[in-house]
Every structure is written in structure tokens, then in C-alpha cells.
Amino acid sequence: MKKKYKRVFSINNDLGYRNYTVRDIIQLKGKRKLTQVRVTNAEEAAAAEEAGIDLLLTGPGPEFSKIRKAAAKTFMTVGVPFIENPSKREATKKAFEIIEAGADSLMCQNWNLDWMKHLSKFRIPFQSHVGFIPRRTTWIGGIRSFGKTAKEAMELLRDIKNIENTGAWGIEVELVPQNILAEITKMTSLVTISIGSGNAADAQFLFAEDILGQSQIQFPRHAKKYADFEKLMQKIQKERVNAFKEFNSEVRSNKFPSKKNIISIDKKELINFKKFLTNQK
Amino acid sequence: MKSKYKKVYSLTHKAGFRNYTVRDLLDLKSKKKLTQINVVSPEEAAAAEMANIDLIITGENRLKEIRQAAPNTFLTCGIKYTEHASKESITKKCFELIEIGVDSIHTNSWNLNFIQYVSNFNIPLQGHVGFVPMKSTWTGGVKPVGKNLSEAIKVYEDIKVLEKIGCWAVEVECVPADVLAEITKMTKMLTISIGSGAKGDVQFLFAEDILGYHLDSTKTPRHAKNYKNFDDTLKSVHKKRVDAFIKFQSDVVSKKFPSQKHSVIADKKELLKFKNLASKFNDGN
Numbered sequence: 228m229k230k231k232y233k234r235v236f237s238i239n240n241d242l243g244y245r246n247y248t249v250r251d252i253i254q255l256k257g258k259r260k261l262t263q264v265r266v267t268n269a270e271e272a273a274a275a276e277e278a279g280i281d282l283l284l285t286g287p288g289p290e291f292s293k294i295r296k297a298a299a300k301t302f303m304t305v306g307v308p309f310i311e312n313p314s315k316r317e318a319t320k321k322a323f324e325i326i327e328a329g330a331d332s333l334m335c336q337n338w339n340l341d342w343m344k345h346l347s348k349f350r351i352p353f354q355s356h357v358g359f360i361p362r363r364t365t366w367i368g369g370i371r372s373f374g375k376t377a378k379e380a381m382e383l384l385r386d387i388k389n390i391e392n393t394g395a396w397g398i399e400v401e402l403v404p405q406n407i408l409a410e411i412t413k414m415t416s417l418v419t420i421s422i423g424s425g426n427a428a429d430a431q432f433l434f435a436e437d438i439l440g441q442s443q444i445q446f447p448r449h450a451k452k453y454a455d456f457e458k459l460m461q462k463i464q465k466e467r468v469n470a471f472k473e474f475n476s477e478v479r480s481n482k483f484p485s486k487k488n489i490i491s492i493d494k495k496e497l498i499n500f501k502k503f504l505t506n507q508k
Numbered sequence: 509m510k511s512k513y514k515k516v517y518s519l520t521h522k523a524g525f526r527n528y529t530v531r532d533l534l535d536l537k538s539k540k541k542l543t544q545i546n547v548v549s550p551e552e553a554a555a556a557e558m559a560n561i562d563l564i565i566t567g568e569n570r571l572k573e574i575r576q577a578a579p580n581t582f583l584t585c586g587i588k589y590t591e592h593a594s595k596e597s598i599t600k601k602c603f604e605l606i607e608i609g610v611d612s613i614h615t616n617s618w619n620l621n622f623i624q625y626v627s628n629f630n631i632p633l634q635g636h637v638g639f640v641p642m643k644s645t646w647t648g649g650v651k652p653v654g655k656n657l658s659e660a661i662k663v664y665e666d667i668k669v670l671e672k673i674g675c676w677a678v679e680v681e682c683v684p685a686d687v688l689a690e691i692t693k694m695t696k697m698l699t700i701s702i703g704s705g706a707k708g709d710v711q712f713l714f715a716e717d718i719l720g721y722h723l724d725s726t727k728t729p730r731h732a733k734n735y736k737n738f739d740d741t742l743k744s745v746h747k748k749r750v751d752a753f754i755k756f757q758s759d760v761v762s763k764k765f766p767s768q769k770h771s772v773i774a775d776k777k778e779l780l781k782f783k784n785l786a787s788k789f790n791d792g793n
Contacts, residue, residue, distance in 0.1 A: 262760050264753065274746055278753030372772040377781035380774065384786055404774035405766075410783060425771040431760040438756050439749060449770045451759075453752035463741060464555055470718050470735040471545065471559035477733075478543050478711040484685075488731045489705040490652045492660070492684035500660040504690055507664075 232300050238326045238351060246281065247302045249332060249352040249396050256418050261430035263304075263420055264438065269297035271435040276301045282430065284334060287325050295329040304354055304397075305330035307338075315342050322346055322353075332396070337362050340393055347394030354397035357386045358424065372402040372423070380407045384414065391417050399432060400424045402449070423449030513580045519606045519631065526611065527562065528582045530632045530676050537698055537709050544584075544700055544712040550577035552715040557581045563710065565614060565634075568605070575609045584634055586614040595625040602626050612676065617642040620669060627674040635670035635697075637663055638704060639682035652703075654683040664691055671697050679712060680704045682731070703731030 232244035233251075247255075255261065263282035266272045268290055275283055276298035283303045285294050291305065305325045312318040319342070322333055332352040335343050337360065346353060358373045367373050374380045383403060390398055397418040400408055405425025412419045412428055421428030436442050437450035441457045477483035492500075513525035514532075528536075536542065544563035547553045550573040556564050557578035565584040566574050575583060585605050592598035602613050615623045616636035627633055638653045647653050654660045663683055670678050677698040680688050685705020692699045692707055701708025713732055716722070720734035721742075728734060759765035774782070 260760050260763070262757050264756070270746065271749065274749035275753050277750045279757055280753050281757075375772065375774050375778065377778045377785060380778070380782040381785050381789070384782075384789060388789075402772065404779075405771040406779050407774050407782060410779075410786065414786060414789075421766070423766075423770065423772070426760075426763055426766050431765065433756065435753075438752050449766065451756070451765055451770065453755045454748055456748075459745065459748065463745070464551060466736055466738075466741065467552060467555035467715075467719060468558045470720075471556050471561050471715075473735045474545075474713060474718050474733075475543050475559055475561055479541050481541075481706055483711065483733055484701075484703075484706050484731065488703070488733065489685040490655070490682060490703065490731075492655050492686050496656050496660070497684075497686050499657045500687060501690060503657070503661055504664070504694055507694065 237329060237331060239329065241329065244300045245302055245331065246300055249302075252282070252302065252418055253396055253416075256416070256429050257412075261418075263430050263432040265432070265434045266294060266298075267435065269293040271439075272298035272301075275435065284432070287321075287328075291325075291328060302331045303329070304332040304334050306334040306336060309335075309337050309339075309342075315339075315345050318342050319346060319349070322351060326351060334399075335395070336360065336399075340389055343390070343393035343395065352396050354399060354418075354420065355390045355393075355395050356399040356401065357383060357390065357403075358400045359402035372404065374403040374407045380404075380411075383407070384411055387411060387415050387417065391415050397430070400428060423447065518609060518611070522609065524609065525580050526582055527560075527580055530612065533563075533582070533698060534676060534696070537696070538692075542698070542710040544710050545718065546712070546714040546716075547574060547578075548715065550574055552719075553578035553581075556715070565712075571605065571608055571610070579609075582611045583609070584612040584614050585610040586616060587618075589616075589618050592622075595619075595622045598622050599626050599629065602629075602631055606631065614679075615675070616640055616679070620673070623670070623675070624673050633673075633675045634700070635667075635673075635675045635678040636681065637666040637670070637678055637683075638680045652682045652684065654687045660684075660687045663687065664694070667691060667695055667697070667699075671695050677710070680708060703729065 232246055235245045235248055236242055261281040263284055264275050264280045265284045266275055272294040283298055283301050286306045307322050307325060312321045332354060335353045336356040364370055374383045387398055395417060397420055399420045401422045403424040405427060408421060408424045409427030418430060419428040420430040420432045422432040433450055438453050439456040440452040440454050513527055515523060516526050516529055517523055542562040544565055545556050545561050546565050547556055553564060553574040554577040563582045564578060567586045571585055587601055592601060612632040612634055614634045617640060644650060654663045667678055675697055677700055679700045681702045683704040688699060688701055688704040689707035698709040700710040700712045702712040717728055717732035718735050719738040720736045721738050723739045
């Protein structure tokens with residue numbers, strides 16, 4: 228039987244177990260469909276690992292160390308914010324910090340290509356993003372799919388090739404026609420990660436909040452709900468309210484605390500204490 | 509119709525609505541039993557407000573979210589006192605928390621001189637006596653305090669010092685019920701009982717104990733009560749998450765997801781044109 232996890236050193240020299248190395252992922256291109264889920268908390272991360280989700284994506288926020296611990300064995304990519312790191316040097320420094328905290332790969336969304344090339348010289352694995360990129364929507368005229376014409380599709384191919392040349396291992400492709408990405412996937416060595424770009428890509432990517440049905444935004448057309456967590460969370464909140472109500476009413480009716488919840492004092496000591504207090508008045 | 513909440517100004521002159529002011533609470537001493545819950549998340553805070561819990565208390569970690577989730581409930585906030593080695597530093601922190609909208613500050617292990625200094629700004633303060641976890645080495649570990657005369661006197665004296673400083677309330681932890689019953693009559697402050705019997709002015713518990721977390725460990729203290737079993741609830745939520753992810757995974761592998769309705773398709777003519785252009789594409793490498 229094949230072992231589920233392999234022993235690896237991460238870039239920060241921690242010895243651990245992972246489902247994949249970056250080399251495994253690259254070698255699986257065209258052979259096996261992979262899944263990637265974006266998680267925002269430790270609970271989602273633990274559930275994704277238990278479910279056998281192949282790749283995880285998350286942000287570098289304060290939750291990251293908990294997320295890494297909760298899904299210690301799943302290949303994890305972490306976003307490196309470019310806005311707060313407006314130079315090659317700062318971006319690289321931030322990238323190192325995130326690697327040190329246990330990331331297996333970085334997400335260089337919106338990055339300057341020169342920075343990616345620079346990062347690549349350190350042999351740090353990273354993925355990037357093309358097609359519809361939320362922060363760049365002004366360049367494509369709003370929230371829409373990208374690549375429906377031959378001209379746009381060529382632009383996309385050029386973007387992907389440029390990113391391939393920086394040394395990236397993967398590329399998130401968002402809201403691109405299914406048949407265009409099918410062609411491009413054959414033309415690039417990058418692992419293509421589709422979100423709203425059809426089923427011919429090497430990996431399928433969704434947000435945990437969409438899968439679970441608790442999206443903060445209007446539910447995107449390309450996503451699919453596999454559970455109704457909004458309803459479930461309402462139910463749990465009601466349980467919380469009921470518990471607190473019960474506590475409230477038990478206190479008011481003197482049912483709580485009862486004998487078994489309290490500490491007693493020896494009668495003689497109590498009498499002496501009362502005497503002491505009387506003298507204080 | 510009379511609103512359930514009254515309009516108040518916070519110390520930073522922001523107007524808001526609250527269930528109680530400090531003065532209301534002092535006026536209610538020995539007239540109404542109040543409740544206080546320690547919350548650590550906005551969900552717990554919102555539930556406490558909805559359940560009409562009188563007072564909530566929390567730490568600095570998720571304070572802003574918690575204030576927003578329970579905007580109308582009298583909120584006390586604790587400070588990580590080991591981060592403040594001077595009274596000026598701790599006062600600055602108090603101002604920051606007040607600015608976020610807390611109604612009172614918990615001073616549980618502070619230097620008394622610091623408490624006095626902050627009190628001089630008329631910031632409402634709550635103290636802590638009896639068994640104080642961070643000071644338990646002085647009282648002999650995790651055990652009740654005040655079971656004999658000299659310990660009971662010490663509890664009384666500690667309370668009197670806080671009263672003199674100007675605190676409006678004091679948390680009294682793991683003190684014999686009869687001792688707190690007597691002391692409650694002897695102080696103007698509200699006594700907040702946790703494990704110290706029914707005679708305190710306020711009953712205090714942790715949300716995690718009320719909801720029933722960590723039931724498999726020995727973490728629920730004897731004086732607390734579990735009204736639910738959230739261990740089981742969370743296990744079932746976890747299972748539902750795992751199931752959803754498993755379905756996604758198997759849909760992808762079996763090519764059931766994404767289907768046509770999740771995808772965009774390029775026009776055949778454009779696709780052919782693209783294939784033609786792409787076959788001649790040279791990226792210069």
C-alpha cells in the first residue's frame with residue numbers, strides 16, 4: 228500500500244509530512260485532477276485535510292499559524308500581499324517570513340513579474356493568477372469573464388507564458404472560457420488551477436465558504452454549495468442563546484449556584500469572621 | 509414605547525445605547541441578581557446580548573468584533589497586565605480600550621498603585637480577589653481561599669482596599685459562600701461571584717463552561733455548570749464540513765464539477781482563430 232503522506236523538509240528546514248511536494252504536483256499535470264480550497268480558519272483547514280483535499284490556499288493573517296497546525300500535512304500556498312510590500316526587497320522579505328511560518332508555496336497575485344523572477348532565484352515555489360483578477364478589474368472593464376475572443380485569449384496565453392518564464396509552478400485561471408483553458412493547459416508547463424474556467428484544467432479551485440454555503444458575497448455562478456452552513460450556524464447560535472437564557476433564569480430564580488457548586492466554611496471560623504466584621508462597622 | 513436601552517456617552521464622548529450605566533448597576537446592588545459572562549467570540553457576545561445577559565467581559569483579542577456583536581451590553585475588558593510595566597503605559601492602554609467602546613476595565617492582577625492611578629481618571633474598574641489564577645502561587649495553588657478566619661479577613665481587607673480606590677465591582681473567586689454573603693453586605697461595590705455562592709450581587713461564568721466545551725477533560729470547574737454539550741455540536745459541524753469537502757473532491761475527480769452551467773464557453777470561430785494564432789506563438793524563450 229502506498230503511504231498517504233511523504234516525509235519532507237519544508238523550506239524553513241522543518242521536517243514534517245506532506246501529501247505532495249511541488250515536484251509531485253508538477254509531475255501529476257495531465258495525469259490526475261487535483262483540488263484546491265481556500266480556507267480562512269483552522270476548522271476549515273482541518274476538515275479539508277481530513278477530506279483529502281489536495282491543495283490549500285490561505286492568507287498570511289494572524290490565523291495562518293493555526294491553519295498550518297490544523298492541516299499540517301497538506302500542501303499549502305499562502306498569499307503575499309503586494310500592497311504593503313511596495314518593493315522587490317520588501318516583497319521578498321515578506322515572502323521569507325511566510326515561508327518561515329510554514330508555507331509550502333506562495334501566491335504572487337498581482338505581483339510585478341520582475342519580483343517573481345527575483346523570488347524564483349531563491350527556489351521558492353509560487354503560483355500566480357490570470358484571467359479575471361479582482362484587483363485588476365478596471366483593466367478588463369469590470370467583473371466579467373476574460374478570453375472569449377481570440378484576441379483576449381492570446382493576451383491570456385501571453386500572460387501565462389510570461390508567468391511560466393518567471394519560474395512559477397502553478398497558475399490560478401479565473402473566469403476564462405472552458406475551451407480556451409483546455410487549449411492553454413496543453414500549451415503550458417504550469418499546473419493550471421481553474422476557478423470558473425471549466426473542467427479541463429489540472430486543478431479545480433473553490434473557496435471553502437462557497438462549498439459550505441456561507442458566502443459573504445453574492446454567490447458566484449461558477450461555485451457550488453455542498454452544504455448549508457448559513458442555516459447550520461443560525462441553529463447553533465440559537466443553541467448558544469438558549470444556554471445563556473437558561474443560565475440567566477437559573478440565577479434569577481436562585482437555582483444556580485446550588486449546594487454542589489459552592490464552597491463551605493467551618494461553622495466556628497464563620498462565627499469568628501462575623502465577629503470580626505461586626506467590629507469593623 | 510420605552511426603549512430597552514438607554515442612551516449614554518462613553519468616556520470618549522461617543523454616544524451609544526447600553527442596558528446599564530455604572531450608576532444603574534450600583535443602584536441595583538442587593539435589589540436585582542445580575543449575570544456576567546466571559547465571552548471570547550462575537551458569536552458568544554451576540555448570543556449573550558440576545559439572551560439578556562446583564563454584563564459581558566472579554567480580553568483584548570477580539571474586542572472590536574465583540575463590541576460590535578453586542579453593542580448594547582455593558583462590557584468589561586481585561587488587560588494583559590504583563591505588557592505594561594508602568595502606570596502611564598497601562599493608562600494609555602485603558603484609553604485605547606475605552607476608545608473602542610468598553611464600559612469598564614478589569615484589573616485582576618495589577619499593582620494597586622496602577623489601579624489607583626487609572627481610577628483617578630474616573631474610569632470604571634472591576635477588581636479581583638479570592639482565588640486569582642495569576643496570583644495563585646501566593647494562595648497555595650488551585651484551591652479555595654477564605655476557608656479560615658485569617659484568610660477570610662484577608663479577602664475582606666483586599667476588597668476594602670479596592671473599594672477605597674474607587675472600583676465599582678469586584679470578582680470574588682472560590683471563596684466560601686457564607687463568607688461572601690457577609691462581605692457583600694459590608695461593601696458598596698457589587699460582588700461578582702464565581703464559585704463563591706449565590707449571595708454575590710452578580711453571578712459570573714465563562715461562556716465555554718455554560719456551552720460545554722472540553723467536557724472530556726477536567727477543565728469544567730466544580731463551580732460551573734454545563735447547559736449544553738458544544739463538544740458534540742462542534743464534532744457534528746466538523747463532520748459536515750468534511751462531508752462537504754469530500755463531495756467537492758469526488759465531484760472534481762469524477763468530472764461532475766464544474767458542469768456547463770458553472771463554465772463559460774468561447775465561440776467556435778474565436779476558438780479556431782485562437783488555436784491558429786497560438787500555434788504560431790513564440791514567447792521568445
